[in-house]
Amino acid sequence: MQLEKTAINDCFLITPKVFTDDRGYFMESFNTKAFQKATKLNVDFVQDNESFSAYGVIRGLHAQKGDYAQAKLVRVIKGEVLDVVIDFRKDSPTYLNQVIVKLNAEAKKQLFVPRGCLHGFSVLSKTAIFFYKCDNFYNQSAEIGYRYDDPFFKIDWQIPKSEQLISVKDAKLPLWNQ
Incomplete structure (x- = not known):
């Protein structure tokens, strides 16, 4: 796993090791020990989510607040998206910084979104399957977002x-x- 720092503190672009041969490929999409060693962050994912969307769909900008804030590890299983993260943590040295990156199924890159960040994506391909792991359970009453x-x-x-x-x-x- 290769980690690349971004313009947001504790937000990383992750390139997994992918092993390919004539049968296809194999990759380890997440390893807690390797992630903790590389980032010094302790993350315990408890919920996986997946969405299917067509070209032109824009989802976001969303987050959860307070005790229900979520860190996310996002990736694209099929297609391509433009992924957007905005640091919404007022005490962060990167407050209001943005990370905008294309994620696609071929490159298999992932983005780690820390708690307290707004998140959204747009679908650039005909269709896309978007997958993300969350370190906290969804709570509708803790949802926040901006247009x-x-x-x-x-x-x-x-x-x-x-x-x-x-x-x-x-x-x-x-x-x-507002």
């Missing part, structure tokens, strides 16, 4: 406005200045 098109964040989701598919819930999220 995907908030002018404060200036995110280019790489999807033309006319082709963006947004949930009713995400379209109703507040803007940063």
Whole structure:
């Protein structure tokens, strides 16, 4: 496993070792001991989530607050997404910094999103299967979020406005200045 630091403290781009031959490939997608040794972070994943989306879908920007904050390890099993993380931790030296990276099934790179960060993604391929591990259980009452098109964040989701598919819930999220 190779870790690359990003513009957000404790947010890492992870490239797993992939072993290929004529039969296909094998990779270890996560190893707690190796991750702790490389990052000095203690993470205990308790919930796995998977979503299937079509081209143009934008999901986000979401997080959970307080005791229900979640760290996530995200990856793409099929297709390609533009993954977006915003540091929302007021006490962080990288507060409001953004990490924007393309993740796809071929490269198999993963992104570790620390607790207290907003997260979202847009689907750049015809379809995508997005998978993420969480270190805390989902709690609807702890959900927070901001609009995907908030002018404060200036995110280019790489999807033309006319082709963006947004949930009713995400379209109703507040803007940063609200």
